[in-house]
Amino acid sequence: MAIPSLLIASLIVFSLPRLIPGDVVQLMLEEKAYGKDLEDLRAKLGLNRPIYIQYVEWLGHVVRGDLGESLWTRRPVLEELARRLPISLELGVLALLFAIVISVPIGVLAAIRQDSPADYAMRSMAILGLSVPGFWIATLCVLLPAIWWGWSPPIQFTAFSADPWAHFAQFLLPAFILGIASAAAIMRLTRGTLLEVLRQDYVRTAWAKGLRERVVVLKHSLKNALIPVVTVLGIQVAQILGGTVIFESIFGLPGMGRFLFDAINQRDYPVIQGVNLLIVSVVVLMNLIVDAFYAFLDPRIRY
Amino acid sequence: MEHIPSSLTRRDVLKLGGAALAAGATSSLSAPAEAQTPKRGGRFRLRSHVAPVHFDPQQTIAFSTMIPLSFAYSRLVKVKGGSAVVPGTQPIEGDLAESWERQGDTAYVFKLRKGVRWHNKPPLNGRELTAEDVRYSYDRFLTIKGNANKFLLEMVDKVEAPDKYTVKFTLREPNAWFVDRLASTSTWVVAKDCVDQFGDLKKPESVVGTGPWMLRSYEPSVRLTFDRNPNYFVSGLPYADGVDIAIHPDPAAAFAQFLSGEYDFGPEYGMVIRRSDLDIAQRRVKGLGMRDYIVVFGGYTAMKLDQEPFKDVRVRRAFAMAQDWKEVLETNAWSQGKGEPNPLIPAALKEWSIPIGQLPQEGRQLYEFDPNGAKRLLAEAGYPNGLKVPVETTPGYGPDWMDAVQVSLRNWKQAGIEGDLKLKEYGAFVSSAIFGKFEKMILTLRGGTTDPDTYFTPFLPGEPLNSSGVNDAKLTEMIKLQRRTFDDKKRREIVYDIQRLTSQQVYYGYGASVSCVGAWMPYVKNFGPNIGHDYGGRLMVAWLDK
Numbered sequence: 001m002a003i004p005s006l007l008i009a010s011l012i013v014f015s016l017p018r019l020i021p022g023d024v025v026q027l028m029l030e031e032k033a034y035g036k037d038l039e040d041l042r043a044k045l046g047l048n049r050p051i052y053i054q055y056v057e058w059l060g061h062v063v064r065g066d067l068g069e070s071l072w073t074r075r076p077v078l079e080e081l082a083r084r085l086p087i088s089l090e091l092g093v094l095a096l097l098f099a100i101v102i103s104v105p106i107g108v109l110a111a112i113r114q115d116s117p118a119d120y121a122m123r124s125m126a127i128l129g130l131s132v133p134g135f136w137i138a139t140l141c142v143l144l145p146a147i148w149w150g151w152s153p154p155i156q157f158t159a160f161s162a163d164p165w166a167h168f169a170q171f172l173l174p175a176f177i178l179g180i181a182s183a184a185a186i187m188r189l190t191r192g193t194l195l196e197v198l199r200q201d202y203v204r205t206a207w208a209k210g211l212r213e214r215v216v217v218l219k220h221s222l223k224n225a226l227i228p229v230v231t232v233l234g235i236q237v238a239q240i241l242g243g244t245v246i247f248e249s250i251f252g253l254p255g256m257g258r259f260l261f262d263a264i265n266q267r268d269y270p271v272i273q274g275v276n277l278l279i280v281s282v283v284v285l286m287n288l289i290v291d292a293f294y295a296f297l298d299p300r301i302r303y
Numbered sequence: 304m305e306h307i308p309s310s311l312t313r314r315d316v317l318k319l320g321g322a323a324l325a326a327g328a329t330s331s332l333s334a335p336a337e338a339q340t341p342k343r344g345g346r347f348r349l350r351s352h353v354a355p356v357h358f359d360p361q362q363t364i365a366f367s368t369m370i371p372l373s374f375a376y377s378r379l380v381k382v383k384g385g386s387a388v389v390p391g392t393q394p395i396e397g398d399l400a401e402s403w404e405r406q407g408d409t410a411y412v413f414k415l416r417k418g419v420r421w422h423n424k425p426p427l428n429g430r431e432l433t434a435e436d437v438r439y440s441y442d443r444f445l446t447i448k449g450n451a452n453k454f455l456l457e458m459v460d461k462v463e464a465p466d467k468y469t470v471k472f473t474l475r476e477p478n479a480w481f482v483d484r485l486a487s488t489s490t491w492v493v494a495k496d497c498v499d500q501f502g503d504l505k506k507p508e509s510v511v512g513t514g515p516w517m518l519r520s521y522e523p524s525v526r527l528t529f530d531r532n533p534n535y536f537v538s539g540l541p542y543a544d545g546v547d548i549a550i551h552p553d554p555a556a557a558f559a560q561f562l563s564g565e566y567d568f569g570p571e572y573g574m575v576i577r578r579s580d581l582d583i584a585q586r587r588v589k590g591l592g593m594r595d596y597i598v599v600f601g602g603y604t605a606m607k608l609d610q611e612p613f614k615d616v617r618v619r620r621a622f623a624m625a626q627d628w629k630e631v632l633e634t635n636a637w638s639q640g641k642g643e644p645n646p647l648i649p650a651a652l653k654e655w656s657i658p659i660g661q662l663p664q665e666g667r668q669l670y671e672f673d674p675n676g677a678k679r680l681l682a683e684a685g686y687p688n689g690l691k692v693p694v695e696t697t698p699g700y701g702p703d704w705m706d707a708v709q710v711s712l713r714n715w716k717q718a719g720i721e722g723d724l725k726l727k728e729y730g731a732f733v734s735s736a737i738f739g740k741f742e743k744m745i746l747t748l749r750g751g752t753t754d755p756d757t758y759f760t761p762f763l764p765g766e767p768l769n770s771s772g773v774n775d776a777k778l779t780e781m782i783k784l785q786r787r788t789f790d791d792k793k794r795r796e797i798v799y800d801i802q803r804l805t806s807q808q809v810y811y812g813y814g815a816s817v818s819c820v821g822a823w824m825p826y827v828k829n830f831g832p833n834i835g836h837d838y839g840g841r842l843m844v845a846w847l848d849k
Contacts, residue, residue: 020728028363028449040448073357074505080523139555146559150587155556156549156565157525250553254524258552262524265699265729266356 002284006277010062013276014055017269024071024267045071058273067277068270070263077274080259085278088255091178091247092240094171098179099186099236104229106183107190112217114195122187129184135246138177142250155252174251178243182236189232194225227297234290238283339828345847346545347827349838350557350570354524354550357505360491361443361450366572366751366836369488373839374529374546375422376491376512377536379403379413379437379470380482382753384841386831390596390821391653393753393835395486399437399513399536400470405789408477409460413437415468419536422517426496429534432513434464440492441472452489454760456481477787479794480756487754488836515541515843524550542846546839561822562587567847569822573598574832576822579636590825595818597643599651599834600750602631602707602814605761605770607743612690619809620669621680625718627672628815631707638817644670645813646802648755651834655755655795657802666806677718689719695736696746699729707814708746739770750816753835755798756786761811773810 025042042048061068067077110122146152153173158166197203198221206216245257256275263271294301355368360376381398388394397403400413415434421427441462444450458478463471474481484490493504494511501509507521513536516529529546549566551557557570558580568574573596576584585591604622606613613619632642643650646666650656659670668676681689694712698705712722722744727736736745749758759782760766764774778801785797805811821832830845 020731028451044448074503075523083523139553142556143559146562147583147587150563152556152559152563152565155551155560157522159522250556252525252549252551252553252556254522258524262354 002288005284006281009280010059010273010277011055013273013280014058014269015051017264017267017272018051020264020267024269028072058270062277067274070271071268072266077270080271081256081274081278084254084256084259087253088241088244088248088257091171091175091244091253091255092237094175095178095182095240095243096233096236098176099182100233102179103183103186104190104226107187108194108217108222110187110191111194111198112213119191123191126184126187129180129187134177134181134243135250137180138174138247138250141173141177153251155250157252157254170251170253174247174253178240178247181243182240186229186232186236190225190229193228194221197221197225223297227294230290230293230297234286237286238279241279241282339848341539341542341829341846342848343542343544343846345543345849346547347543347842347845347847348565348567349546349548349574350560350566350568351527351548351550352552352554352557352570352572355521355527358507358510358521359504360489360493361447361452362503362505364451364489364751369836370838371518371527371529371548372491372510372512373488373514373837374516374842375510375514375518375839376493377419377514378485378487378490378492380486381840382486382833382835382837384831384833384837384844386829388831388833389653390594390831390833391651392833393483393486393652393654395482399432399492403482408787408789409474411472411474411481413470413472415470416536417468419513420534421494421513422511422532423534424511424517426500427494427511432492433467434470435467436494437470437492438462438464439495441470441490443493443495443498444490452487455484455487455489455757477789479786479789480754483754483756487752514839516546516839519545526550537843541843543842546842558584564588564824567824567827568830569820571819573819573834574821574823574838575637575819577636578639578641578818578820581820584822588824592823592825592827592830594821594832595641596821596832596834597649597651597816597818598750599649599753599816600748601645601649601816602704602711603747603749604812604814605739605741605745605747606811607741608772608810610743612684612686612692613743615684616808617680617684618686618690619812620665621677621684621718622715622720623669623809623812624671624673624680625677625715625720626711626812626814627714628670629672630714631710632815632817634706634710635703635817637703637819641818642815643818644815647805647811647813648758648798648802649750650816651750652753652755655798657799661799661803662806663803666803669806669809672714674714674717677720681719686719689721691721691723692744693725693742694722694744694746695725695727695732695741697727697729697732697736699732700748704748711746711814737770738767739772741770745770759801762805771810775808775810778804778808 025045025047028041046054058068065078067081069076106122110119113119142152142155154166154170158170160167203216203221206220244255245261248255248257259271260275263275351367351370353367355371356363356365358368358372360368360372377398379398379400380395383394383396399415399419401416403411403413405411415437419432420429421432423429441456445453445456445459458474458476458481460473460475465471491512497504497509497511507518510518515532515535517532519528519530521527527548531541531544535541554571558576560566561570561576562584569576571577606619608614628644632638633640644659646657646659646662648656659667696708712724715722737747761768761770762773762778762782763769764779781797781801781804785794785801788794788797823830826847826849828846828848830841833841
């Protein structure tokens with residue numbers, strides 16, 4: 001299914017940007033465009049040919065690993081993506097890690113202490129995490145220390161090669177905030193599915209055998225409860241990748257989100273196509289990994 | 304024949320007149336001229352909210368490209384920098400040109416400074432700049448496809464280099480604004496060697512100029528780093544060893560960085576801070592340098608003049624009269640009530656913008672918010688019950704713009720005008736509505752150019768930017784006449800007369816421009832904010848005294 005999905009996606013990512021009102025050539029010449037200049041530039045960029053020819057040509061290049069050049073900067077799209085993808089992935093993976101590290105233990109605790117004050121407190125925190133916009137928290141985290149103490153977290157990008165620790169440190173705060181909303185959703189799901197599993201007969205049998213709570217919950221229950229959680233984690237990857245746009249802007253990270261945002265504003269078709277195709281590929285790949293992971297969690301699942 | 308030495312300009316004279324008076328009237332915060340000994344060393348740290356689209360100044364009009372290039376390139380003439388320059392004035396001095404003279408009405412001869420060297424980077428490797436380089440640069444400017452700024456020098460017929468240090472421009476027709484146009488931040492002198500080697504000038508490695516700093520590196524979407532040009536042709540300049548421009552799109556985060564001392568200048572475009580942030584900034588940064596100035600940008604309204612209801616000048620006047628520019632300024636976070644109404648020439652261009660008080664009564668009264676007067680005009684025009692008009696704009700100009708639009712719509716409603724707001728995506732808007740492709744009316748922004756003559760373009764029949772469809776023979780002749788008038792005083796009178804005429808006819812409506820606060824750290828000396836993209840020119844004469 002992955003290949004047909006990618007093919008359909010390629011058609012969509014190619015055609016949709018061209019349906020957005022506005023013309024890249026007009027944008028490049030801004031308000032000073034004259035008739036002949038427009039036509040000349042359109043021809044120079046190869047945008048005067050029928051759209052299906054442009055698509056077939058682009059697809060042919062993509063298959064050969066060439067995503068084309070930016071219409072504005074003439075820089076190869078693949079080169080830009082190679083530089084920016086690791087930054088978005090670093091942010092996304094760290095955010096996902098924070099989400100898992102925060103949500104799963106809290107979800108388990110909330111389930112085994114169902115309806116206790118601790119459960120209510122943790123569920124309230126989850127609701128708060130879901131309802132407070134991440135960009136708002138991020139803005140406050142950056143602005144308030146500057147107003148109060150004249151200090152702000154590092155938001156001028158440092159490359160790994162320049163200073164590995166500073167590079168890693170600059171991701172911590174945005175990844176933590178980005179992970180909060182996902183953590184809230186995963187925590188509630190973990191709690192709900194674990195409660196369901198804890199009421200199953202085989203778990204009751206485990207309790208009856210006199211197994212310790214830790215073994216019953218972590219070994220016999222949690223593994224089965226995690227299957228829907230892993231499914232949601234796969235979906236969260238797409239959401240986190242989408243969410244990086246704002247966080248990359250606030251924290252000055254030159255990732256794919258900002259690249260795509262600028263490209264859409266500039267109608268830079270090869271860039272929009274390249275970034276979207278890559279995001280689709282990552283999501284398809286993540287879903288493949290999630291599917292494969294089911295077999296590990298539940299040996300009854302076989303492909 | 305007039306000879307203009309680079310140390311004295313006609314604008315210096317004007318500055319002593321009404322312009323200085325106007326500046327005094329609008330400047331509540333002012334920077335005293337600093338009589339200190341300049342210090343060498345240190346690096347300026349600035350913020351840009353967008354990355355350059357690329358680095359070829361003849362393939363874009365984007366300020367995001369022109370600002371970085373102002374550090375690395377030179378042009379024949381430039382606008383003076385320094386704390387003594389009144390914001391909004393554009394005193395011109397020689398840059399690559401040592402002197403220049405007008406021969407007859409259509410020829411200009413520029414004598415170049417001797418010993419100017421290109422940056423010591425390949426492929427130029429520090430060779431001497433010649434008149435042929437300058438000729439090539441302007442020839443490329445005028446002939447390359449895709450140069451949207453070509454209109455600035457469209458009066459040029461040919462450029463010649465009669466000897467190694469002389470460049471001669473021959474114009475098709477007289478144009479008194481020619482030298483001002485050359486001072487634009489898009490007429491950088493670029494090198495043929497770079498074009499030959501790189502194909503164009505879009506790549507950062509092709510940025511090899513003769514300017515005060517050299518581009519050391521560009522990390523896309525992260526930062527630009529410039530180092531001092533040790534062979535800069537003005538001895539002793541620039542004072543700072545380098546310039547670091549951080550590219551950061553988020554305004555709140557950028558302000559936080561300013562407060563925490565990561566930037567030396569106000570983080571918003573024009574090196575300003577929002578007036579709503581001023582209190583916090585003053586509390587956090589003791590001795591913060593500040594100066595008010597009116598920005599050149601402002602809203603404007605275009606209307607289909609050949610269609611009802613805008614055929615009738617009374618309707619157009621009613622719209623203007625029903626617009627409360629003071630309320631727009633009061634609701635704006637940048638200005639918080641401070642700013643000025645604009646006639647045709649933006650108020651920011653102090654030397655050429657007519658004071659509202661000097662407009663004729665019919666024009667002047669349109670700046671007094673009077674919904675009842677607007678109702679009366681509408682009734683006289685046959686709309687006693689008011690009217691409903693589709694109004695197109697774009698939210699792409701940002702939330703502050705949309706706030707202003709909402710205020711305008713509410714003002715109009717008080718006069719019985721219902722604006723049916725139709726929002727268009729930014730790209731779609733600038734590629735259609737700006738060129739007259741709209742139903743009845745658009746609300747949009749203007750500004751960006753710093754010579755007054757460009758603001759006349761939307762009044763000339765046949766021009767793509769004539770979005771209202773103005774065709775007024777008398778006005779066209781006046782615009783052409785002022786271009787042929789070399790005497791500044793006489794030309795200013797014609798420019799004033801044009802503004803008087805257009806204020807009565809209301810071919811376009813003009814919103815107010817905000818008064819911004821240019822801001823800089825206390826240790827930055829001899830810095831004066833101004834309109835335009837020439838950051839390099841302003842910082843070249845400034846220094847750090849830490």
